[in-house]
Amino acid sequence: MNRRQLFTSTAAAAASQLIPGNQPEAKAAAPKRALMKVGCQSPPSDDKHLAYFRRHGVLNINGYVEDDQKHDTYTVEDLSKLKERCEKHGITLEMVQPPFLASSHIDKTERPAIMLGQSPERDHDIESVQNLIRNCAKVGIPQIKYNMSILGVVRTDRTPGRGGSTYSTWRLQDAKASSKFTPLTRAGRVTADMY
Numbered sequence: 001m002n003r004r005q006l007f008t009s010t011a012a013a014a015a016s017q018l019i020p021g022n023q024p025e026a027k028a029a030a031p032k033r034a035l036m037k038v039g040c041q042s043p044p045s046d047d048k049h050l051a052y053f054r055r056h057g058v059l060n061i062n063g064y065v066e067d068d069q070k071h072d073t074y075t076v077e078d079l080s081k082l083k084e085r086c087e088k089h090g091i092t093l094e095m096v097q098p099p100f101l102a103s104s105h106i107d108k109t110e111r112p113a114i115m116l117g118q119s120p121e122r123d124h125d126i127e128s129v130q131n132l133i134r135n136c137a138k139v140g141i142p143q144i145k146y147n148m149s150i151l152g153v154v155r156t157d158r159t160p161g162r163g164g165s166t167y168s169t170w171r172l173q174d175a176k177a178s179s180k181f182t183p184l185t186r187a188g189r190v191t192a193d194m195y
Contacts, residue, residue, distance in 0.1 A: 037059065037060045038057055038058050038059065039058065039060040039061055039062070040053060040058045040060075040061050040062070041061070041062035041145070043064040043066075044064055044066050045061070045063040045064045045065075045082060045085065045086065046066055046085075047088075047089070050085065050086060050088075051089060053089070053091055054089045054091060058091070059090065059091055059092060060091070060092045060094045061086065061091055061092070061093060061094060062094065062095045062096065062097060063082050063083075063086060063093045063095075063096050064082075064096070064097075065078045065082055065096070065099070071099040072099075072100075072128050073098065073099070073128040073129070073131045073132045073135065074096065074099065074132060074135060075135060076135050076138050076139060079096065079135055079136060079138075079139040079141060080139050082096070083139055083141065094141075094142065094143060095141060095142070095143035095144055095145045096132070096136065096145070097144060097145040098128065098129050098144065098146055100125065101114070101129070101146040101147060101148060102147065103147040103149060103153045104149075104152045105149075105150075105151060105152035105185065106149075106150045106151070106152075106185045106187050108152070112186075112187075113125050114148060115148055115149070115150060115187065116187055129144070129146070132144055150187050150190060150195070153168075154170050154175070155168055155169060155170055156174040156175055
């Protein structure tokens with residue numbers, strides 16, 4: 001076949017596709033499987049908040065055991081009730097966090113023993129986290145969330161965002177100029193190796 005014959009046959013094949021009824025049936029593309037999940041870590045995990053999550057498509061959460069008691073760790077019963085409440089709303093309880101390892105500044109946290117290396121309290125708190133992991137495994141909660149930080153989640157003033165929103169912001173140069181950021185915490189001077 002020479003170039004002229006190749007061009008003629010290719011042009012004829014392309015033209016035949018323009019004639020109605022000659023196109024192969026278009027198949028509907030199968031939807032792609034989502035690679036991300038929309039989740040949230042906003043308390044409380046009560047029925048009202050869970051209904052709100054469901055209504056807005058938030059189907060995976062970090063849940064919170066809601067009661068007025070101070071917990072050392074959450075029991076299997078506590079976690080089972082929370083998981084059942086989430087499932088009732090069609091929400092997956094992806095994780096919980098220990099009741100005492102929040103994202104707070106070391107000077108404000110009630111139980112700083114792990115981060116400050118203060119035994120025997122430190123050893124007790126580590127054992128509580130281990131028990132939480134065991135209890136989550138028994139209930140079928142695949143993860144725990146914890147945040148061990150000396151400074152907590154550091155932020156400077158919020159930044160204006162799209163649609164009237166504001167963004168949580170951290171700018172070191174703004175922090176250096178602010179008097180609200182003290183140079184040392186009760187942990188004292190902490191080097192990278194110590195941390």
